[in-house]
Amino acid sequence: MPYSDTIECDLTVIGRGMAGMAAALFAAEKGISTVQVGTNGGIIFASGLFDLFSVHPVNEKNIWKDPWMGIEALIRDIPRHPYSRLTKEEIQLAFEEMLGFLNVEGLHYCRAEEGNSEVITPLGTTKHTYCVPQGMWNGVLALKEKKPCLLVDFPGMNGFSALQLAENLKEAWRDLRSARIPFPEGKGQGTMVVGDVMARGLELPEKREKLAGMILPYVKEAQHVGLPAVLGMSHHNEVIQELGARLGVSVFEIPTFSLSIPGLRLMETFTNALSKRGVRQFEQERVLVAERRPDGRFALGIGNKKLQTRVVSKGIILASGRFWGKGLYAFRNRIKETVFDLPVSQPAERSEWHRKDFFDLRGHPVNQAGLETDDSYRPLGDSGKPAFDNLFAAGSILAHQDWMRMKCGSGLAIATAYGAVNGFSN
């Protein structure tokens, strides 16, 4: 017997990105015994912003201030978009449950009454998003009111330039300045200063005090101070509050490129909280073999390259992501779903996957490829009927959406996970 262990459960969630985390959470809250499998990865690149919906039609660059009205228009135009299988109330409930959970776990999110808020991106552009981590919220207000503001960066933190943000935003925001300040005791300011080292460093009170002391002379008339999102890990709220108090201004974080501390915070929070709620998590393992047994249950062989554990479960939620999450795989001539080899709706040829211009406003057709489902998010088999009555899918693996262009990544993850868990529990 190749397995060291066999686990039985009601539901297995495949995937540890935003959709997988949401599905595991919603299932656990319903008291469903849940196993979650998947390698950590995607979520640590997440900006921390929860997009619900803002751009439609993408080729017209039309931005919706009110995401709900945007979704209505979307469903009229693209009836098979995954949002079409839920009511507005269901999507709202999904968000309430998610934000309520994160709030209890210490990750507070803020929203504007009117819907989407505008936030600064690490390139100095702005984007419209639905929920903003509390640590970034003062940035939303500062940007909206164009109050005197100082942006700070650290030498050696490659890819984040406060001057770049100020230069890009200065036309609309006159009282925006920037300063470069050495990170306290940042050994080897060149290559060694990385976000998580800084974030964990700022958990130490003496480091916060030093940083505040170094920023203070630059504050002058500024009412807000923006820093790259490296202000602490688990003591993030404390770090922001203390810096703000010492500087006498409101302090906010700006999302960063590449490895993202707000993403790491999400991952750590989910991991710990799901564990507390009894979700059995396999964080560095994948599903290597999957079969459906005669009794209708699934038997999954999971492990890291080598089979280690067998999971027998009554249902599955496939939240394995797209290419980056390895839920989909692209051969030279075909896109495949990696766990069950489910049919993938896709363009006929590789030459149709991507458009000639990277920034083509219509988006790339390959990004709309994915799984077709029924109204309960059950992926369809070759016959056009659900492949299995107890297999569900959620998140970016679903077809007929382009989360990157429509700006609906987290919303899609949270809402469809909610729908899939409901489908399973019914």
Place this chain on the structure above:
Amino acid sequence: MHTQVLIIGGGATGTGLARDLALRGVHCTLVEKSHLNAGASGRNHGLLHSGARYVGTDPIAAKQCHEENLLLKKIIPRVIEDTNGLFVAIEGDDEQYIADFPNLCKKCGIPVQAVDVDEARELEPGLSAKLIAAYRVDDGAIDPFALCRENIAQAESFGSSLLLHTEVIGFKKQGNQITETLLRDRVTGTESAIEADTVVNAAGAWVGHIAAMAGIAIHMLYSKGTLLVTGHRFTRHVINRLRPPHDGDILVPGGSVSILGTTSIRVDSPDVTLPSFPEIDLLVNEGAAMLPVLKNTRFVRAYAGVRPLLDFENGFDDRSVSRGFSLLDHSNDGLENFLSIPGGKLTTYRFMAEKTADVVCDRLGVKKPSVTAVEPVPSTGMGRWSEPGAAARVWIEQKDPDDPVLCECEIVPQSLIRGVISSITKKNMKPSLLAIGEVTRVGKGVCQGTFCGARITAAMHSNGDLCGDDGLGDLKDFLRERWRGERPALWDGQLIQAELKEAFYCGLAGLELRDE
């Protein structure tokens, strides 16, 4: 402006000619409408031919290649990696050709050494189990970018000038002379005229376009060749398929990568340089016949160049039209100070330049003979950053913790980029990601701009090289240019990379929504 010789075209021929003439005391001005190596000189394998590829089809070119190969290894060894090459045949290949090959090589004076099949697979473990014959030859890998930069740098040190991003827009003629060549700076739009005693048209695939402006017809054929770059290096030797020249025959190692090519597709214009999907599939399949690992490896990008070929008005297919060169003296067309050099091979660029310079010097009454066959090309230090791995070596040697690596795939440190930017600004040009990419490996690794694009933009802003929102347009241009090469090779790992890139630049930053 006046110059003795105006050279049109900053490829291997033009820069080689500038050096040959400069060493004979002739002042040249080289104008290039884009950047150095922008045409076929930068869009090839980087293969220093032993000549063996042409023994069956073009013995004269084969001999020329062999002689120049030996010579270049002496005069500019630092841009050449003396890899040696293997010609390999696999089951099903033309046995007659295999049998004739060593004799054909000998007839051309090309050294060739039979290698036992098992020994060949020991030398290159990636070779197919279906190998039936192997021969070793003197192929090498040459960095054409460094080559051209070093050649023009020496010409400049002798007082000659280089005008990049400057295009020829017309000629003024009087009697049998071109009196003035009209130029336009493509960055500023400024127009100017230059007087030259002799004008040499070394515009490669665009040679017919230039000649047409002087009222002369040169009938050209255009053959597109597509190449694929792998994520890492597979072999020590250049690997050639032992068969009459065909598609997907050659894998050339270059620093830390390998380049698989090429195809031969007739196109209507020298500006058609977009690799097509069927070409990519063909290359992978043909390459995998020699090295099965190529079937499942990660390719990073593709690129295509257009070979200029003279149309001899007969039914040869493109591979049998001579890759040798012709020097067209336009005296016969009524212009006595105008020459054109179409076609030619990278390996024999110096020979072509010498022969052309001989004619030019004869016209100018310059008696000094060419010395480029014996005189080594001095190092300027600037020629080296195009070689994969070169920047990494320097960074590792310097061990400066305050010098961050901005392009992690190709290990290009900030200090090097600063140096490149200051050399760009010294020439009164605007520093941009594209301009930096023209002389370094930035953006050419597996991430194709995902990380380095944002990092370098940030660094440029912090150093005051960019202001306002110029950086965003610059970044978009850079990502678009990378995309041209990535798009046909997006499957497996590279598609994952492309998804991450779009998640950053569109998903998070919304660059696609920015008005242009």
